[in-house]
Amino acid sequence: xxxxxxxxxxxxxxxxxxxxxxxxxxxxxxxxxxxxxxxxxxxxxxxxxxxxxxx
Ligand code: SF4
Ligand code: SF4
Numbered sequence: 001x002x003x004x005x006x007x008x009x010x011x012x013x014x015x016x017x018x019x020x021x022x023x024x025x026x027x028x029x030x031x032x033x034x035x036x037x038x039x040x041x042x043x044x045x046x047x048x049x050x051x052x053x054x055x
Contacts, residue, residue: 002037002044004030007051014043014052 004014008029015023015030022036023043029051032043044052 001034001055002032002039002041003053003055004032005051005053007049008047009049009051011048013046013048017042017046 004023006029010025010028010030012025012030015021015025019040019042020036020038022033022038023030024033025031032052041054044054
């Protein structure tokens with residue numbers, strides 16, 4: 001499972017990169033919709049704060 005931690009600074013880069021449009025802005029960080037995520041990890045490569053981790 002790929003998740004976004006509190007390190008997120010809400011830059012939006014991951015959402016723009018996701019091929020499944022599985023990432024949306026939450027209240028204080030971006031959130032991955034696990035029903036849509038295909039675990040491609042493209043989002044992890046573009047995050048400037050390494051907030052996206054595999055768990
Ligand atoms: S792992 Fe891939 S499909 Fe899942 S949220 Fe990241 S970019 Fe989107
Ligand atoms: S790329 Fe990283 S810092 Fe930017 S919105 Fe996504 S999780 Fe947050």
